[in-house]
Structures are given as structure tokens and as C-alpha cells.
Amino acid sequence: DAGVIQSPRHEVTEMGQEVTLRCKPISGHNSLFWYRQxxxxxxxxxxxxxxxxxxxxxxxxxxxxxxxMPNASFSTLKIQPSEPRDSAVYxxxxxQSGRWYExxxxxxxxxxxx
Amino acid sequence: TQLLEQSPxxxxxxxxxxxxxxxxxxxxxSSLQWYRQExxxxxxxxxxxxxxxxxxxxxxxxFQFGDARKDSSLHITAAQPGDTGLYLCAGGEEGNNRLAxxxxxxxxxxx
Numbered sequence: 160d161a162g163v164i165q166s167p168r169h170e171v172t173e174m175g176q177e178v179t180l181r182c183k184p185i186s187g188h189n190s191l192f193w194y195r196q197x198x199x200x201x202x203x204x205x206x207x208x209x210x211x212x213x214x215x216x217x218x219x220x221x222x223x224x225x226x227x228m229p230n231a232s233f234s235t236l237k238i239q240p241s242e243p244r245d246s247a248v249y250x251x252x253x254x255q256s257g258r259w260y261e262x263x264x265x266x267x268x269x270x271x272x273x
Numbered sequence: 274t275q276l277l278e279q280s281p282x283x284x285x286x287x288x289x290x291x292x293x294x295x296x297x298x299x300x301x302x303s304s305l306q307w308y309r310q311e312x313x314x315x316x317x318x319x320x321x322x323x324x325x326x327x328x329x330x331x332x333x334x335x336f337q338f339g340d341a342r343k344d345s346s347l348h349i350t351a352a353q354p355g356d357t358g359l360y361l362c363a364g365g366e367e368g369n370n371r372l373a374x375x376x377x378x379x380x381x382x383x384x
Contacts, residue, residue: 163315190370201376202316202361215371250315260304260365260372264315 161185163265165251171271177239180268183232184253192262193226193236194250202250208234241272276300277364277375285381289351294378296362297344303365305338305345306372310359352382 164183172178184191192207206216208228216226223242228234238245248269252262277298286292296305304323308316320329322338322345329336333356335348349356359379363372 192371202374204371207371209370215369252315259370260306260363261318261321262306262372263318264308266313267315 163251163253163263165249165265165268167268168266169269169271171273172241173273174242175240176272177237178241178245178270178272180236180249180251180270182234182236182251182265184234184251185263186232187255188253188263189231189256190254190259191228191234192252192254193234194252194264196248196250196267205236238270241270243272246270246272277362277373279360279362279375279378281378282376283379283381285383286352288354288382288384291348291350292352292380293346293348294360294380295344295346296375298364299343300364300366300373301342303342305342306363306365307336307345307347308361308363310361310377311357316359316361347378349380352380354382354384356380357382 166181190209193205194202196202205218206226207214211228224238226236248267250264250267252264254262280295306321307319309319310316320336325340325342327338333350337346359377361374361377363374365372
């Protein structure tokens with residue numbers, strides 16, 4: 160079975176540009192989580208969806224960040240405009256119903272904003 | 274926000290040696306997970322513990338959940354180079370469906 164798929168794997172962009180990160184969760188999983196990982200702060204939850212509905216976006220740093228899940232097989236995380244401090248590895252994870260604590264992570268997108 | 278502290282942050286040992294790393298918090302968790310992350314990849318779930326005092330074994334890895342469900346340890350017996358990685362603990366609280374992650378224990382096993 161395919162795991163969580165993320166694209167692109169690497170993204171280098173200039174400050175002020177829009178960045179869109181993509182995630183395809185594992186088929187049959189109904190919860191999806193977006194995380195950001197840095198050396199300083201570790202792994203931080205940004206937002207999570209349950210059955211395509213955003214449940215908790217308290218971790219989204221500011222209005223420049225937005226996330227959508229138009230259907231059960233696709234989600235996006237958008238940063239507009241991007242800033243150098245957004246440089247990090249962004250992970251998407253999905254879980255089965257009733258087992259939200261056992262999360263399956265994608266390979267991540269390494270974002271560099273210059 | 275629950276805070277999980279992992280120690281030591283970095284550990285380097287020779288192949289064949291034993292090691293233990295720790296995950297501590299002042300919060301009580303309904304479950305605790307250990308993940309291993311290798312460079313350029315996402316974390317991979319190793320184990321979930323849910324009962325205070327619970328011990329689980331995964332080959333040479335032994336995981337223990339503290340009696341009060343606030344802390345956990347991971348012990349590796351006869352470490353192998355393939356055990357090298359960042360070990361992350363994560364605590365879950367029923368009702369909010371979110372995990373709090375520690376910053377990890379970076380383990381390096383030298384051949």
C-alpha cells in the first residue's frame with residue numbers, strides 16, 4: 160500500500176512568493192495533520208482535519224498560512240507571502256478513525272525561503 | 274500545551290552497547306508513542322503504550338510507560354548501526370485528538 164505522499168519534496172523560493180505544499184493521505188484514513196519541524200522548535204502541529212473538516216488550526220502561525228482539504232484524498236498547505244522564517248520541513252500525517260494517536264507521516268517537504 | 278522533554282538530546286555509542294533514553298512531562302497522557310526518524314524521512318511509529326507501568330518489547334527495543342503515565346523510557350540492547358536515528362516521543366490526550374511531541378533523542382551507533 161502507498162503511504163502518505165507529499166509534494167514537492169524540496170522547494171526553494173524567494174521571500175514574498177506564494178508556496179503550496181500538497182499531501183495525499185493513506186486511503187481510508189479520515190484524519191489528516193500538518194506539522195512543521197525545525198531544529199529550534201521540534202515538531203509542531205499546525206492544523207488537523209477530521210473527515211475533511213478543519214478541527215483545530217490553533218497552531219497555524221499567522222494569517223499567511225492557510226490549509227484546505229477539498230476531499231478525502233487531497234490537502235494543501237499554502238503560505239502567502241512566504242518569509243525566511245518559514246524555512247522548515249513540513250510534514251503531513253494521516254490516521255484511521257478511532258486511532259488518531261497512531262499517525263503515519265509522509266516524507267516531508269523541505270522549504271527554503273531566501 | 275503539554276511539554277515533553279527528552280534526554281539526553283544526543284547520544285553516541287559503540288555497536289553492541291546498551292542505551293536508555295527518556296521522555297518526561299508534568300502532564301498525564303492517555304497514550305504515549307515512540308517514533309524513529311531517519312534523515313530526509315518522516316517519523317515512523319514504533320510503539321504505543323496506554324497503561325501505566327506497561328512494558329512493550331520490539332526486538333531489541335524495550336519501551337516502558339511510567340506508572341503515573343507522565344514519562345517513558347526506551348532501552349536498546351546491543352545497539353546496531355541500523356538503530357541510528359532521531360527517537361521522538363509523543364503524548365496524546367483524549368478529547369483533543371492531538372499529539373504533543375518532544376524534540377527527540379538523537380542516537381548514533383558507531384560500527
